Amino acid sequence: MFDHARQVIAYLKDQGADYADIRIHQQDEEESISTMKGDIDKYNLASKQGYGIRVLVNGAWGFASSEVMTLTAMQQAGVQAIAKAKTASDYIQQKVSLAPKAVIQDSYTSPCQIDPFTVSTQDKLARLLQLDSQLADKRFDYWGVSASFYKRDILYIDSEGSEIRRHLIELDAELFAYAKDQNGEQCRRTFNLPQDANGTTGWENIINDAQFDHTARIREELLALLDAPECEKEVCDVILLPEMMALQTHETIGHALELDRILGYELSYAGGSHVDLADFGQLQFGSHKLTARADGTVANSPGSIGYDDDGVKARNVTLIKNGVLQDAITSRQMIMEANAKAGRTIFSASGATSRAQNYSNLPIERMNNINIDPGQDGSLADIIAATENGLLMETPRSWSIGSNRENFHFATEVAWKIKHGKITHMVRNATYRGDSLSFWNALDMVGDERTWQLQPVFQCGKGQPNQIMRLAHGIPACRFKNVQVGE
Amino acid sequence: MSKQSTHKAMHTTMQPVLKLLTEINTFMKNEGITGSITYRQESSHMVRCGRSQISLNVSEEGEKYFVEIQAGKRKISGSTTAQANDSDKLKTLVSTLNERVKLMPEVPHMSPMAAIVQGDLNRFNADGALINLDSKVMVDLFRRCGEHFAHGNVEVSGAFSAGVYSYAIINTLVDAPVAYQGSDYNVELVLQLLDHDKKELRVADVGEALNQFDANSLIKQLDASYQLLTNTPRQDIEPGEYDVIFHADAFGDLINYLGYMALHGETYQYGMGMLQQDKHQIGSQLFGNNFTITDDPTDPEVLFARPVGENGIARQPFPLISNGVLSNQFYSDKDDCDRFGIARNNDMDVASIKVATGNGPADFAAMVKSCAKPTLFISFIHYMNLTNAAKGEFTGSSRFGTFLIANGEIKAHLYNQRINDSYHRIFNQIEWLSSQLHHVNMSSTYGMRSASSIACPRFVKVNKVKITGSSAPGKG
Numbered sequence: 001m002f003d004h005a006r007q008v009i010a011y012l013k014d015q016g017a018d019y020a021d022i023r024i025h026q027q028d029e030e031e032s033i034s035t036m037k038g039d040i041d042k043y044n045l046a047s048k049q050g051y052g053i054r055v056l057v058n059g060a061w062g063f064a065s066s067e068v069m070t071l072t073a074m075q076q077a078g079v080q081a082i083a084k085a086k087t088a089s090d091y092i093q094q095k096v097s098l099a100p101k102a103v104i105q106d107s108y109t110s111p112c113q114i115d116p117f118t119v120s121t122q123d124k125l126a127r128l129l130q131l132d133s134q135l136a137d138k139r140f141d142y143w144g145v146s147a148s149f150y151k152r153d154i155l156y157i158d159s160e161g162s163e164i165r166r167h168l169i170e171l172d173a174e175l176f177a178y179a180k181d182q183n184g185e186q187c188r189r190t191f192n193l194p195q196d197a198n199g200t201t202g203w204e205n206i207i208n209d210a211q212f213d214h215t216a217r218i219r220e221e222l223l224a225l226l227d228a229p230e231c232e233k234e235v236c237d238v239i240l241l242p243e244m245m246a247l248q249t250h251e252t253i254g255h256a257l258e259l260d261r262i263l264g265y266e267l268s269y270a271g272g273s274h275v276d277l278a279d280f281g282q283l284q285f286g287s288h289k290l291t292a293r294a295d296g297t298v299a300n301s302p303g304s305i306g307y308d309d310d311g312v313k314a315r316n317v318t319l320i321k322n323g324v325l326q327d328a329i330t331s332r333q334m335i336m337e338a339n340a341k342a343g344r345t346i347f348s349a350s351g352a353t354s355r356a357q358n359y360s361n362l363p364i365e366r367m368n369n370i371n372i373d374p375g376q377d378g379s380l381a382d383i384i385a386a387t388e389n390g391l392l393m394e395t396p397r398s399w400s401i402g403s404n405r406e407n408f409h410f411a412t413e414v415a416w417k418i419k420h421g422k423i424t425h426m427v428r429n430a431t432y433r434g435d436s437l438s439f440w441n442a443l444d445m446v447g448d449e450r451t452w453q454l455q456p457v458f459q460c461g462k463g464q465p466n467q468i469m470r471l472a473h474g475i476p477a478c479r480f481k482n483v484q485v486g487e
Numbered sequence: 488m489s490k491q492s493t494h495k496a497m498h499t500t501m502q503p504v505l506k507l508l509t510e511i512n513t514f515m516k517n518e519g520i521t522g523s524i525t526y527r528q529e530s531s532h533m534v535r536c537g538r539s540q541i542s543l544n545v546s547e548e549g550e551k552y553f554v555e556i557q558a559g560k561r562k563i564s565g566s567t568t569a570q571a572n573d574s575d576k577l578k579t580l581v582s583t584l585n586e587r588v589k590l591m592p593e594v595p596h597m598s599p600m601a602a603i604v605q606g607d608l609n610r611f612n613a614d615g616a617l618i619n620l621d622s623k624v625m626v627d628l629f630r631r632c633g634e635h636f637a638h639g640n641v642e643v644s645g646a647f648s649a650g651v652y653s654y655a656i657i658n659t660l661v662d663a664p665v666a667y668q669g670s671d672y673n674v675e676l677v678l679q680l681l682d683h684d685k686k687e688l689r690v691a692d693v694g695e696a697l698n699q700f701d702a703n704s705l706i707k708q709l710d711a712s713y714q715l716l717t718n719t720p721r722q723d724i725e726p727g728e729y730d731v732i733f734h735a736d737a738f739g740d741l742i743n744y745l746g747y748m749a750l751h752g753e754t755y756q757y758g759m760g761m762l763q764q765d766k767h768q769i770g771s772q773l774f775g776n777n778f779t780i781t782d783d784p785t786d787p788e789v790l791f792a793r794p795v796g797e798n799g800i801a802r803q804p805f806p807l808i809s810n811g812v813l814s815n816q817f818y819s820d821k822d823d824c825d826r827f828g829i830a831r832n833n834d835m836d837v838a839s840i841k842v843a844t845g846n847g848p849a850d851f852a853a854m855v856k857s858c859a860k861p862t863l864f865i866s867f868i869h870y871m872n873l874t875n876a877a878k879g880e881f882t883g884s885s886r887f888g889t890f891l892i893a894n895g896e897i898k899a900h901l902y903n904q905r906i907n908d909s910y911h912r913i914f915n916q917i918e919w920l921s922s923q924l925h926h927v928n929m930s931s932t933y934g935m936r937s938a939s940s941i942a943c944p945r946f947v948k949v950n951k952v953k954i955t956g957s958s959a960p961g962k963g
Contacts, residue, residue, distance in 0.1 A: 039594045041822065045565040045584070048551070063545040067568045080546060087622045088534070088541040091630040121590045129592075141758055178758070184765065185877030186758045265537035267687065268644040268677035271869065271886075360547045398872040400882045402903065403687075407956065407963025409882045409905065411874040429875055433956065435963040464535055464646045465547065466931070487907070487955060 001026055004071050005157040012055055012078045013159055017085075019056040019098065020078065021158035023309060025049060025359045027151065029117065033124060034146035035132040040125060041144060050359040053078045057085035059095020065360040094340065098332040099350050101312050107165040108306025111299060114203035116149035116171060127206060134215035135177050139223060141186070143177035147206060148458075150470075162311040169201050170302045170470055172458045175218050181226045187428060189222040189413055190395060192243065195454040197474055199300050221414055224426050231415060231430035233486035237390035238432055239383055239445075239479045244412060245372070246455035246473040247396040252436040253285075253292055254370040254473075255462075256405035257319055257327075259334040261365070263341070269464050271403030274436065275325065277342040283325040286440030289375055292320040294329050295474070296352050296368040302456050302470035305355070309363035312352040319370070323441070329353045329365050357467035364463050369454070371474035375446025380477050383445050390418040391485055393430055402436075409433040432485045445479035452476040500528070501611070501668060503571035504550075505655060508664045511577050512657045515556075520585050521600055522556035523658035524577070525797065529936035530618065531650035534625035539633050539643045544622050547650075549935055552577055556584045557600045560593040562822075598825045602660035603799025609666045610794060613651045614696035617670040620649050625674075628702045632676055635706050636713070644677040649697075652936040656799040665795050671695055671938030673928040676705055677887070678713060684721070686900070688712040689867060689887035691736060693928035693940050695790055711851070712888055715897060722891060722899040723959040724863075728951040730918070732854060732892075734866040737885070739927030739941040742780070742842055744871060745910050748879055749773065750780075750807050751835060752816035753823040761879030761910055767813065774811040774914035779843035781806050782817075782833070789839035790926055791938045796834020805833055807840075811915075842943035845920030854921070854946045856895045862948070863904065864890040864897075879910040884958070903958040913949055920944040 005022050012020040030046040050067035051074065062085025064077040116124075128145045135143040150170040157163050173193040181187045191214045193205060205211055240248055255273075260266060262273045275283065286292075296314030298304050307313055310332045317327050327347065328338075331354035335347035356363040377383060384392065395413035402408065415430035416423045434442075454474045461468055504526055511524050528550045535543040553566045554577070565584045569576045625647040633643045655666035675691040690708045694700060733741070747754060754760040767773060783804040784792035795801055798819055806814040817835035818824050824831050848854040854864075863885075871883030882905060889901040921944035929939040956962050 036826075039596075040592055043563050043587075043591060045563075045587075046567070047565075048568040050549075050568060060541060061543060063543070064548075065546070066548050067550065068570060084544040084546065084622055087626050088544040090623070091536070091539075091541045091626050091633065093538065093540045121587055125590070125592065180758065184763050185875075187877075260537075263538060264642055264644065264679065265535075265542050267537060267642070267679055268535075268646055268675050268689070272679075272685070360549060362543055362545055398874050398882075400870045400872040400874075400884065400905075402884050402905075402958050402963065403869045403886050404958070406958055407884075407905070409874070409907070409956075431874055433963060435961060438961065438963075464543075464648070465531065465533055465545070 001155055002163065004074060005155055007071060008053065008074045008078055009157055009159050011075050012082065015079060015082055017055040017057055017082055017159065019159050020053065021156065022051055022053050023356070023359055024051040024155040025152060026155060027153040029151045030148060031117065032148040033128055034144060035128050036142060036144040038129065038132055052356065052359040052361065053081045054362060055081045055085050056096055057082055058089035060085045060089035060092050061096060061362065062088060063362045094337060096333050097336045099335050101310065101332060101350065103161040104311060104313065105163045109167040110169040111200040112169045112202040113200045115169060116203040117151055119203045131175065131213060131215055135175060135219055137219055137223060139226065140177050140179040145175055147173040156309065156311055158311055164307050164311055166306055168305055171201055171205055172456065173206060173212060175215060177218055177222050179222055179226055181428065187222065187225050189218045189225065191218050192455065195301055195456050195472060197298050197300060197454040201300050225414055225428050228426040228428045231427040231486040235482050235484055237387050237479055237481050238483045238485065239387065239390055239392045239477060241392065241394035241477055242453040242455050242475055243395045244393050245475040245478055246457065247399055247410060249370055249372060249473045249475055250457060251399060251401045252405055252408055252439070253319070254367045256436065257329050258365045259328040259330045259338055262328060263334060263338060270462055271405070274404045274406040277338055277346060279325050280346045281326065284323050284441065285320050285325045285437065286323045287443040288323045289443050289446045290320055290323045290440055291318065291373040293318055293371045294351055294353060294368055295371050298369045298454065298472070298474065301369050301454060301472040302458065303368040303472045308352040308354045309356050310350060310354040312350045314368070315352050317351040327351065329367060331365050334365060355469060357469055361465065361467045366462065366469045367460065367471045369472045369474055372476060374449045374452040374476045376448060377445040378448055379450050380447060383447055383477060383479050384418055384423060385421040386445065387418045387421060387479065391430060392416040392418055392423065393432065405436055407435050430485060431487060432483050433487065434483055439480060439483070442481040442483070443478055444481050447477035500571065501653060501666060505664050505666060507571050507574055508655055508657045510574055511581065512659060514578055515581060516659050518585070520556055520581065521558065521659050522554060523600065523656065525553040526655040527551050527935050528653040529650060531648065531936050532620050532622055533646060533648045534622055535646045536629040537644045541626055541629065551935065554580055554584055556588050558588045560595065560597040561588050561591040562594070562597060563588040563591055596825050600658060600660065603656050603658050603665060604795055604801040605661050605663060608795050608801065611668045612695065613668045613670040616697035617649050617672060618651045620697065628674065628676070631702060632706055632709070635710065636678060639680065640682040642679045642681060644679065645675050647674040648672065650936050652938065654797050656797065658799065665799060667793050667795065669695065669791055669938060671791065671930065672697065672700060673930055676709055678709060680716065683717060686716050687887050688716060691928060693790065693926050715890065716888060716900050719897055719900050721902065723902050723957050723962060724891070724954065726955050729863045729954055730860065730948065730950045731863045731865055731952040732946050732948045735925035735927050735943050735945050737865050737868045738947045739929065739943050740868045740871055741913060742840065742941050742943055743929055744881060745914065746835070746840065748876065748910055750816055752818040753820055755816055756823070756827045759876060761876060769813055769815065771813050772811050773813050774808060775917050776810040777845060777917055777920065778808060778811050778914055780808040781841050782838045783841065784839050786839065786841060788924055789841050789942050790940045792839045793837045796837050798831065798834045800831050800834055802833055836937070840941045844922050844924055844944045847919035847921040847944065847946060847948065849921055849923040849945065855892055855897060858892040858895060861891060861893040864892055868906070881910065882907045904954050905956040906952060907955040908953040913952065916950045918948040918950050921946040
């Protein structure tokens, strides 16, 4: 297939493309299994094959994809992409230019001990049904386990001479339980399988009890939630546990710092950003305790794929250092455009975050691993002990964010009231809201390494056509002062 | 847009697909396999604009076959990309699934597979002009918009998507596939006013055929909003309860969520929506008696009407909410229906939802004139989500122009306002619905193309909507 790809790129250059690349998904497999109340609810095998061709002509992008894997069909798709680029160039103010990058011939393979596609179906079903049975309780309406395994073999070739092959394995799993509370209204507890940042991506995560078997905790928490009082409206401190911190980071740091969004390319759909180019190096985005990164080099994560879809090697980029905004989530194209617009060099190199969900999509800026450095405020117990009046919150239930990521309103699955340094009781239907910058500037305690966890996100949507991306957030437990809750 | 007759012709690729489906179905029968095959296809074009230039001009071609095999009370499913000459690939998938289904545990509540509907139900409604669309048409819209507003310091954004989509279904209890092919376009055009605190404006359109698309009308609508935003002062308001007039784009979004929360039968059975089985049943008065919703594929006023669902179920006129009373709920998924011992009755994925119009103002000027008391106008709801599904509580933020109207005129435009309310309250407090119908695009670009829209009144006035914050600094 490399030969086909090379021939297509050469052909497109002959046809007038100033730049061309092709991504071929030679293999793209997904196996998904879910249980419910002791039964197998769904078992599905999906496979697909196809490619996407991207060209630059007259400073404009054109893109076409197809699933017909012949050389002739690839050339036809390429010609279609050229025609689209020519049409697009009719309405261009600033020609697309790409920041320099290293020419690379390399391959990347996800670290994996046990390829889930080599595990027998019986073993998979047995493990999931075992966990399912441990979630059961007579007060619950529904419970179950879901797991999805992904395997992709992707070739990338561009007209600058890079040739990259990626073998990617990813794994997503969840526990869930639903029950009616004292008012007959449904509550839920869920648990997403976290990743070991220094571990491997494979079946070993599913059979590791310490990592995935949180069934007893989820069951007990849901039972307690059913009889818990409602969260009261007040202003208090909030401590966010890893699943909630992942959402907070994702929505109000990650999306806010996508450079295409900052420039205005997502305006008509997802929205803009409260961040301007003038803010880089200046804006006090958060308190001095906040240091955030876009780190594509985390050893094990669905956000670590070796090279992005511009063919740029993964990097660890400091986005916010001690509260001050430094960098963004960037690609080759957008840094050139942003620097030109700003009239200064804000971004020195692509952050290697240009990614496409699928062969049928054009790559755009996507989060890789948007992480927050652990702090020096001790363990979770230390943070709780230092809190006079607060709420400890975990697991997103809903999220709504202002169109410029300037404010947010989040609901959680579970929360615990803290009074005088101690957890007093659980509360249900806890929500909190705030202005993004004020909130991050109210960050006053950051947990140490013991509280840091890598939370994967498998359903991040962005762009038109909409693309779902896989990524992660490595985050510690954090405390924020004086937050509006219960509204 | 106004609905007009469309050019109707079967895409040349469909005939071999129907032949292949029949061949694989026969293969399954001959192998003693019970199952179904569903085909889905899309051919999509999209042009996207940002910063007053084209940022993306793409095309996608996709074809997928979905196979389900049921062996007694065991079931398995799979899918693959394939072309119409790939019968060996599909037979291999069938054989793989047939081997693996034996490993599945029995599901006690699983019912036997039912035959899909048969008859003269194939529909080929694709517009030839959209099948072979030249992206120049799409690019020109944005360029013309840029030229129109060249006098102001604005940035033009938006997306224009168009294409054709098909599906066909067959199972081993029948001999012939049922097929549908349609086309659609949807477009949104956004202005950001750089000299006016980056305020944003939006217009949108959806249709089935290219001759329904009217670039002039869209630019004219945008211009009217531009004049309003640039000639009125910006204000903020205190949190509280306000009478609100929702534009169809905002109200359609509320209806879309209501569909999941109240009209989706499986959600109801699982107790995951806003209705509780001990309090709300078919026949219950849920909402005000001026509120009626139907799903009627025979209604000439809806777009994308399909006579058969992607699940092979025939679709008929289906009242959902009749004068506030719950009349029907959708049951579309066999696995979920089996769990509750309920028969499937429709396919919500291809529903043709329409909210009945009322006697309210038909156009913008009349709507403004009708507001004697202070009233908010919300044109669009951004990022709606459920804060407490069981109570029907949701939140979302207004966007693309929020106005304060009083004494029959627009007094000010507002910061984006955050709504925190419940669907129970909203749909029980409707004062009036516009007499004019408007189509709101609901097509998702997740997965394969499948057009969807909601037909609802152009404006709907709802009393005492809860506003809890705004995009003004410090008010989130």
